[in-house]
Amino acid sequence: MNLQELARDEVRALTPYQSARRIGGQGDVWLNANEFPCATPYQLTQQTLNRYPECQPPMLLAAYAAYAGVRAGQLLVSRGADESIELLIRAFCEPGKDAVLYCPPTYGMYGVSAEAFGVTRRTVLSTQNWQLDLPAIEAALAETTPHVKIVYVCHPNNPTGNLLDHDDLRCLLKMAEGRALVVVDEAYIDFRLDMSTASWLEEWPHLVILRTLSKAFALAGLRCGFTLAHPEIIQLLLKVIAPYPIPVPVADIALQALGSDGLQRVKRNIAEVIDNRDWLQQALSTCSCVDRIFSGEGNWLLVRFQNAERVFKMLGEQGIVVRDQSRQPGLEGCLRITIGTREECERVWQVLSVLKEKR
Numbered sequence: 001m002n003l004q005e006l007a008r009d010e011v012r013a014l015t016p017y018q019s020a021r022r023i024g025g026q027g028d029v030w031l032n033a034n035e036f037p038c039a040t041p042y043q044l045t046q047q048t049l050n051r052y053p054e055c056q057p058p059m060l061l062a063a064y065a066a067y068a069g070v071r072a073g074q075l076l077v078s079r080g081a082d083e084s085i086e087l088l089i090r091a092f093c094e095p096g097k098d099a100v101l102y103c104p105p106t107y108g109m110y111g112v113s114a115e116a117f118g119v120t121r122r123t124v125l126s127t128q129n130w131q132l133d134l135p136a137i138e139a140a141l142a143e144t145t146p147h148v149k150i151v152y153v154c155h156p157n158n159p160t161g162n163l164l165d166h167d168d169l170r171c172l173l174k175m176a177e178g179r180a181l182v183v184v185d186e187a188y189i190d191f192r193l194d195m196s197t198a199s200w201l202e203e204w205p206h207l208v209i210l211r212t213l214s215k216a217f218a219l220a221g222l223r224c225g226f227t228l229a230h231p232e233i234i235q236l237l238l239k240v241i242a243p244y245p246i247p248v249p250v251a252d253i254a255l256q257a258l259g260s261d262g263l264q265r266v267k268r269n270i271a272e273v274i275d276n277r278d279w280l281q282q283a284l285s286t287c288s289c290v291d292r293i294f295s296g297e298g299n300w301l302l303v304r305f306q307n308a309e310r311v312f313k314m315l316g317e318q319g320i321v322v323r324d325q326s327r328q329p330g331l332e333g334c335l336r337i338t339i340g341t342r343e344e345c346e347r348v349w350q351v352l353s354v355l356k357e358k359r
């Protein structure tokens with residue numbers, strides 16, 4: 001029996017998302033997944049594992065609503081922001097008929113989730129300074145076969161690090177009105193909360209915002225993310241989400257992370273990341289192997305090297321794992337380096353400072 005032939009065509013052809021964990025690698029300094037470098041210890045307070053959890057734990061919704069400045073009815077909690085990327089496709093896109101649009105170089109999951117469901121992927125490259133190419137997006141939105149139902153944009157953008165221009169985002173919302181959802185992936189917005197679009201939700205019913213506890217909250221292993229949107233969109237997503245998506249321990253720990261001590265800790269995490277990011281940016285600017293450092297708003301630096309392959313290898317030999325971005329359009333020679341502890345940043349610099357390249 002040929003099990004491959006039993007599988008759906010799309011799944012057989014699919015290359016799964018090349019997550020940092022899947023790619024693996026060897027080392028003791030993990031700077032390839034934009035994780036926070038240190039773990040916070042937590043204790044479970046709920047001893048009710050014999051019971052199914054609430055589908056959407058009300059206390060958790062209330063706590064995140066307070067943090068994000070929205071109403072609980074405008075929130076969905078899911079297994080990371082990644083699950084929400086997929087739920088949106090399942091709820092809004094007809095396989096074989098509809099499309100999603102996104103703007104490379106950007107996060108890989110928008111395309112992978114669409115492909116897995118047989119939904120067409122439309123890409124519009126971002127402009128030279130990594131902003132939205134609005135005329136090209138407008139042209140794609142005007143087409144009817146396939147019909148673009150969801151536009152995913154990432155703010156700040158992974159891996160380029162830049163925020164999107166607020167006027168451009170408003171323009172995108174205007175041109176998508178009545179045609180498509182605009183999903184603003186704010187996975188890293190906690191590092192620049194002043195630039196969030198969350199306060200725009202009242203004005204734009206087709207705006208959807210993705211958030212996560214994986215980055216600034218230092219809880220990537222918890223798998224907890226949030227979708228901020230109009231209550232009608234939330235209700236549609238609730239139709240396709242698993243019956244018990246949020247395990248009791250996840251809700252328990254997430255609630256602690258969103259308490260006043262937890263939020264104080266997040267503030268300290270962010271200050272520490274920014275401090276180390278500034279240090280690493282300054283240190284790398286003295287390295288002759290570095291071609292350009294792109295100043296980013298998240299917990300990483302995107303760096304273009306004279307010889308990225310060699311740098312990647314040299315770092316690897318010293319046990320430092322970073323993320324190769326050189327195959328993304330416009331990012332030839334670029335590596336993405338997550339901001340680790342100060343010691344980890346120093347180890348990166350030590351390796352790179354001795355690498356001599358001609359300018």
Ligand SMILES: *Cc1c(COP(=O)(O)O)cnc(C)c1O
Binds near residue numbers: 082154211213224
């Ligand atoms: C990390 C990341 C996510 C996924 O976050 P999870 O909540 O861990 O699933 C989504 N979007 C972007 C841009 C990310 O970098």
